[in-house]
Amino acid sequence: MKVHLIYFSPGGTTKKTIQNIAKGMKDVEIIEHDMLKKENREKKYSFSKNELVIIGMPTMTKLFGLPKEIIGVLNGNNTPFVGAVTCGNGYYGKALIVMKKAMEERGFKMVAGGGFVGQYTFSKELAKGRPDEKDERIQRKLGEDVYKKVFLKKDITFNTKLKIDWPNEGVFSTIKCALISAAPGIGGAVPRSWNELFVSDTCIQCGKCVRHCPVEAITLTDHIEINRDKCIGCYGCANVCPVSAIKLANKTMIKAVENVMKFRDKRKEPDVFI
Template structure:
């Protein structure tokens, strides 16, 4: 099948998913390549329609073993016309659980045909010692290898419509959608009202007139506001967050492997 254009779409508050996706997409450097940043609230409101001779590579981090809720909403505005799609889940060394299964279910009834899937281990948002520094050079080499093999396979395929790609996970999903969190984002008196946190929040949970006013029902606990704050004024509620970190700590010791499959 002759491809005319390649898109890669990612939700990536911590930028690790974006790194993996852009490395996979780099295999298609001979084609026009366009990125779609689904971390951006405004970008997620856009409609995206893809054709048969285009390829969509889509990547999300596992959030509680599921696709982050804002991405599920954004995908309702995506459509394909027998468009090949590659599904990628990143995760922080615990598990992707049903993330790829949910991603697959959310695209197959909208005119997309899954032709490849992968999971990549990336540093955990909540505990840097968990998969610290990943994706590293070895991971990115594998992402490129995946992209190269995809490109070759798609070139040889005459049609995509008979493929039924197997991905890990189960349906009905074993994990409930992410709900209540035992911790929230706090703001201390070091705040200088620069508003960078409100600008970076992927779900507009921080009021753009008062950075201490946070809508916890919208907040994903993605950590972007903590990372961008120049005065370390933002933090997660200390005790419950520490308890979660202690729960995650035993997962830090093992180097989990990346995985991919192609039709």
């Protein structure tokens, strides 16, 4: 039995989440598709009803990353899928709901879903180390339950209501969520003016950020150059940098992150739907 793990994970927490779910399944062949890689987003995929897809993306009220592009190359034939979304100890908004709809339009059938927590993209201090051991237990258990449901009982029904995970962290987040929710499309995007990054002279020019960037926005000559028109604001470059040389530079974005930090001190637990 083939299980396909499909993820877009600039900071690595979504990838870990998806892999933890798969760890709960025995005797399956696991095939990974890392959608940070442009060449993988340029392929076309077709899955049968006997395979299982576990797909994961970070959230920003809706899906964050390149959700339209990624889901657009996937073709299911009544293929069961598990949808997993990650948030930075805040909220995942409508992300699971829009993911379900977009995947079902491409021939997939949701059998389970989860709203999980991953270390916050913009600060190593928020949701530090998550998914941690406690998260992993919940994620493996979901994998075990999906395995029993889909592969043993051959049951691909799903009657559980998904939730809208609305923020509880002040006016700024409420307005942001209301605007993103009302806008068309399945994804949220960072305003271009907020994308500005600063590369300090501690940069060792290792090129990790160049290779990690999902949209080829970074070039290395005698210094690192980030193309703001291409950058999607995923902050993967900063998170993969071994010497933390890349930092936020836009004042509004820095303020937004500071605001978030005030509200997210209480540990949020995952939501599982099966």
